[in-house]
Amino acid sequence: MSSIARRRLTEERKLWRRDHPYGFVAKPDTLPDGTINLMVWNCIIPGKSGTDWEGGYFPLTMHFGEDYPMKPPKCKFPQGFFHPNVYPSGTVCWCTLDEDNGWRPTITMKQILLGIQELLDQPNLVNPLQTEGFYVFMMGAMEYYRSxxxxxxxxxxLIVV
Incomplete structure (x- = not known):
């Protein structure tokens, strides 16, 4: 029997394949036996045009629980990703992904990915998680931050396969 989470992710996969933002990638993980794992998605978020992030294609993994969509997925960049709202482990902290405050079950995977793309260039400085990224940003060392x-x-x- 399929869980609510799996049914929802199956539907989101269909919608994504029909209509997704240019440059973005979101695919469920493939297990060693060739089956699809709908609960883990490998994504690519392109840096937004006209920002310092432009030209980068940032890998992000989304981990969905059986309680999705009632609870948000855990989103993670590679360990050591430089950004004030990303833990050193790579986990993204964004109000929309906070199950107690910003999360709503109607939020889609597409909206999450677009929101994280926006967060890259417009960090939330009220809730910094990464000391170095926050400190550099706040100390006015914009040239260092930009570099x-x-x-x-x-x-x-961009890796073309």
Missing amino acids: RVLYQASQYP
Whole structure:
């Protein structure tokens, strides 16, 4: 029997395949036996055009629980990702993904990915998680911050497979 979460993710997958933002990728994980794991998605978020993040294609993993959509997925960039709202482990902290405050079951995977793309260039400085990213941003060292962002973007170029 299919859970509510799996049915919802199956439907979101269909919608994503028909209509998704240019440059974004979101695919369920494939297990070693070739079956699809709908509960883990491998995604790519392109850096927004006209920002320092432009040119980067940032890998993000979304982990859905059996309680989705009542609870949000856990979203994670690679460990060490430089951003004030990303834990050193890579976990994204964003109000929309907070099950007690911003999360609503009607929020889709597409909206999450677009929101995280926006968060990259417009960090929430009220809730910083990464000391270095926050400190550099707040101390007015914008050139250093920009150079770190540009460097990070260069570490994640578009990979055509």
